[in-house]
């Protein structure tokens with residue numbers, strides 16, 4: 001797929017009849033937003049439908065999860081992004097079904113809408129490889145809600161450890177386990193290590209957050225498998241410098257509150273995060289056209305499912321092949337596909353043949369922690385960078401691509417503040433104060449010699465000494 005030459009003219013009924021085409025864009029992510037902003041400049045009427053009212057800049061979600069940034073720094077209302085375009089409207093609703101023959105979509109609210117063009121860009125979601133029950137114990141990171149839940153769990157673990165140390169003189173080991181060694185897993189691990197070892201180290205009196213263990217469990221032979229091997233190795237080195245343990249070939253066979261089973265062994269986990277698998281949004285399958293095993297819709301070189309030139313599939317939901325390889329589900333292809341849809345609709349309007357889509361790959365980068373990153377640069381020159389140059393490049397590019405002037409400014413200042421003062425700005429625990437799995441911890445209690453005795457109360461000191469001696473005996 002993605003290789004069929006399609007220089008033929010496409011005839012869309014609305015265009016033939018001289019009507020102004022109605023374009024429904026489902027999904028206000030990278031692909032949907034780029035399509036909307038480019039299509040809004042054409043003589044068409046646009047409706048953007050998203051089940052959330054905001055566009056989320058997913059590459060910075062982990063910074064919300066680890067309390068560097070606030071949710072509003074990385075999310076912008078779709079309505080305000082499209083405010084300046086009178087031919088664009090926004091509907092907050094969830095598409096649940098399609099009638100391809102009648103060119104109509106139905107939404108959860110019951111509203112039905114007809115279209116001349118449909119742009120489907122509903123992205124991807126977590127895949128627990130059939131073990132959906134694991135989601136409760138190991139949340140993934142995809143939305144603002146996921147990020148604030150992870151933030152809650154991580155920060156709560158330190159609070160509970162401090163309280164338990166005060167009460168009993170010991171606490172379960174602070175093991176933070178990340179399942180999956182792709183870019184998201186690596187970013188999360190580095191950021192948890194940073195928060196524990198750098199930003200919170202002076203904030204507690206009874207525990208030492210720097211003693212927390214951060215582990216990446218990767219089932220494959222190496223982390224960052226989509227990157228060149230030398231950059232994978234550089235990432236492992238940089239993670240080791242941050243104190244993150246990387247375990248490759250580590251097959252997780254069970255995830256329960258408080259622990260995971262890996263290669264047959266129980267590993268206590270005060271917080272477990274899932275970063276191991278993604279699958280396409282279920283809307284791909286609902287469309288009733290050919291999909292791949294992850295549910296991505298097979299598209300031709302003009303981003304259409306076979307036989308439906310009025311339907312465009314963009315971003316993570318599209319299975320588009322170029323030069324024999326599937327284009328990856330990352331932000332750049334999503335944005336370029338969105339832009340290209342507008343190019344093709346414009347060609348239809350002018351009765352010109354559609355230009356096939358071609359992905360222009362500028363490279364990939366993953367951040368690892370403070371001053372640590374890897375970058376596989378493919379444009380405007382080829383290079384493999386790691387450490388500070390890669391981190392600076394990552395920083396600059398992410399600021400540049402953030403939507404909204406305000407967000408760019410606030411994120412820049414938040415980062416600068418964090419960098420120079422070693423403090424984090426959004427360390428808020430909201431919602432429940434129950435940490436799933438806290439009670440199920442069975443690991444050896446953290447050794448009392450890690451406790452700053454001189455700051456403890458006399459009663460606590462006695463209790464602490466008793467625990468210390470009983471631990472020594474055992």
Ligand SMILES: Cc1cc2nc3c(=O)[nH]c(=O)nc-3n(C[C@H](O)[C@H](O)[C@H](O)COP(=O)(O)OP(=O)(O)OC[C@H]3O[C@@H](n4cnc5c(N)ncnc54)[C@H](O)[C@@H]3O)c2cc1C
Pocket residue numbers: 026027028029030031032049050051052054055056058059060061062093094095096121122123124141142183184281283314315316317329330331332334365366
């Ligand atoms: C934690 C994380 C970190 C990442 N880091 C990077 C990175 O560093 N670099 C990079 O290039 N890529 C990164 N990615 C990948 C990148 O974010 C995605 O490839 C990109 O967001 C895909 O864009 P999209 O428009 O296809 O989907 P999305 O951006 O996911 O947008 C899909 C939209 O569809 C909406 N939607 C879904 N279902 C429905 C429905 N039924 N009805 C209405 N609306 C619906 C959703 O609410 C959402 O707004 C990261 C992804 C994650 C999750």
